[in-house]
Amino acid sequence: MKEKFKSWAFSKEHGKCDVITLIIYLLGVCTVSFFHEPWFDEAQAWAIARSGSLKEILFEIPHYEGHPPLWDLILLPFAKLGAPYELSLAIVNIFFMTLAVAVLLFKSPFPKLIRCLLPFNFFLFYQYGVISRPY
Template sequence: MSLIGVLHHEMWNDELQAWLLARDSDSIFDLFANMKDEGHPALWHLVLFGLTRLTQNPIAMQFFHLLIATGVVYVFARFAPFNQLIKCLFTFSYFPFFEYGLISRSYSLGCFINFFI
């Protein structure tokens, strides 16, 4: 279902802002200088910096983000100490499915890291 959502999701300004910062930075040091007015942690921008060196198409960010969001759901479903109903309800609730699954921001990466800790 998330794949269908990603294919039909029109990226918002804040999603493309991170992509453009990463794409238009010439080096990692330049990226940090360009991020001086950003309110998000640098990890997402660093990941996008590497991704923009492989492709200039921002759709790659959406598919990479979908991969991370799928990893979040897998880690939660595999290791969370809850019953199957709670795991299913969490997976298809608003935040994991829409906010963390479709909108390409740093939130899914943060969830992925936190679930491993």
């Protein structure tokens, strides 16, 4: 029994386990994001995207923000079109983190056990998956 588990857990093959892990990750992050209230730095990124012009976002605001304007540029179309603040912010963040976890699951050389547990650590699941921060 132990040998069978070891051969399964430490194999580097990709398969159903990775797909199931991705689905569980997506469902978990969506559930936690539904109850998450955005913090001031998440709201600030949305306010910059909504109120700033493209020139200001590219050349003026980054001097005061301390990070590149990529996150503000990603949020720009949603904010300018009047999309709902919390829902749009969560959807954009979940989309990018699901892509990141998919790359981790399907392209990493780690053993299967590590690949299937890694998306559920604090940073990949909550800090990056739920909290929509630009840095």
